[in-house]
Amino acid sequence: MRLLIWGASPLGGWLAARLHHSQHEVTWLADTPTNASLTRALVLVTGQTHQKIEGLRILTDPREALKPLPDWVIFAMPGWGLGRAVTQLAMTAAPEKLPYVLSLQPGIGSLEKLTSLLGAEKSLRVVITRQFTWADVTHQSILMGISGGFVVSEHPQSALVGKLLQQAGLGSPHTAPVESLGWSDVFWRLHANALPSLLNISPAAVYTDPALWEIEYRQLREAIAVIDRLNISLVKLPGVNVPRLAWQVRLLPPRWLARTLKRRVGLPSLRDDLEQQSGHSDAAYLNGAVAQAAYGLQLSAAVNHVLALSLTDVGEGRVQWSHYHNNLDYLQTLIRVASRHV
Numbered sequence: 001m002r003l004l005i006w007g008a009s010p011l012g013g014w015l016a017a018r019l020h021h022s023q024h025e026v027t028w029l030a031d032t033p034t035n036a037s038l039t040r041a042l043v044l045v046t047g048q049t050h051q052k053i054e055g056l057r058i059l060t061d062p063r064e065a066l067k068p069l070p071d072w073v074i075f076a077m078p079g080w081g082l083g084r085a086v087t088q089l090a091m092t093a094a095p096e097k098l099p100y101v102l103s104l105q106p107g108i109g110s111l112e113k114l115t116s117l118l119g120a121e122k123s124l125r126v127v128i129t130r131q132f133t134w135a136d137v138t139h140q141s142i143l144m145g146i147s148g149g150f151v152v153s154e155h156p157q158s159a160l161v162g163k164l165l166q167q168a169g170l171g172s173p174h175t176a177p178v179e180s181l182g183w184s185d186v187f188w189r190l191h192a193n194a195l196p197s198l199l200n201i202s203p204a205a206v207y208t209d210p211a212l213w214e215i216e217y218r219q220l221r222e223a224i225a226v227i228d229r230l231n232i233s234l235v236k237l238p239g240v241n242v243p244r245l246a247w248q249v250r251l252l253p254p255r256w257l258a259r260t261l262k263r264r265v266g267l268p269s270l271r272d273d274l275e276q277q278s279g280h281s282d283a284a285y286l287n288g289a290v291a292q293a294a295y296g297l298q299l300s301a302a303v304n305h306v307l308a309l310s311l312t313d314v315g316e317g318r319v320q321w322s323h324y325h326n327n328l329d330y331l332q333t334l335i336r337v338a339s340r341h342v
Contacts, residue, residue: 087117226293306335
């Protein structure tokens with residue numbers, strides 16, 4: 001098949017390289033600043049195994065990459081970059097001639113963007129629990145985590161997508177209903193993410209400092225209240241038992257919950273954009289999704305509201321990130337004010 005992998009992320013590079021190696025006709029559209037756009041060879045690292053991929057077509061201009069139109073477009077950029085890309089794709093041809101599209105963005109909102117412009121019959125999303133990182137500063141080596149996998153939204157094309165991602169080495173295919181998949185992704189990614197990213201602290205500190213844990217606990221309880229009010233059935237993700245996590249948040253005393261969750265600490269994904277000074281943040285699709293849904297349901301979500309807005313303000317440069325460093329009092333003040341109004 002003709003495949004376009006759109007996005008200069010390590011996940012995008014991995015998919016492009018592996019699917020190129022699987023004899024598909026692949027173009028990697030690395031249209032955001034990265035040295036990966038300057039090379040034709042990538043090294044994929046899994047454990048002690050190094051695989052060199054040569055001959056991959058890498059472009060930086062969407063207009064060139066979309067001629068001719070591919071069979072599939074896989075969007076592998078952060079959530080904040082998806083809207084522009086989908087609009088560019090939608091403007092290239094009549095709706096009936098547009099390719100199938102796959103969203104890899106986190107949280108809630110990506111699939112809605114695809115369906116609004118391209119139609120539900122051509123739009124799917126995937127949640128990937130494996131981690132992909134640049135293994136060096138040259139952006140020529142990509143490291144894949146040893147655990148995790150992927151889940152595809154239920155769709156007539158789910159089996160084909162599952163086969164493609166299996167060829168890319170992401171594990172065995174699984175499917176789930178769209179809404180369950182989206183909210184399971186949100187709830188899993190909320191844990192020790194926004195708070196350590198904003199304050200620039202260790203994720204483990206969230207579970208050991210009582211003041212930090214109070215904010216983290218409120219964030220999770222607000223999310224569970226939304227999920228329960230919407231009557232969402234959460235689903236297991238590869239390596240992450242999301243329904244069990246949800247029941248732990250509902251039922252365990254806060255101190256026990258903190259000790260339990262501390263054992264599952266991962267890297268805070270929302271910190272990446274702040275460290276790279278990308279000018280954006282994906283917090284709107286995680287904490288922001290909880291806050292928006294809560295508003296529609298007339299539920300309180302002051303903590304998620306403040307975390308989403310604060311991370312977005314820092315990401316977009318309206319507030320200096322350093323203003324939040326070692327400044328928990330300021331964040332607590334914002335939450336107290338928001339609690340009266342949100």
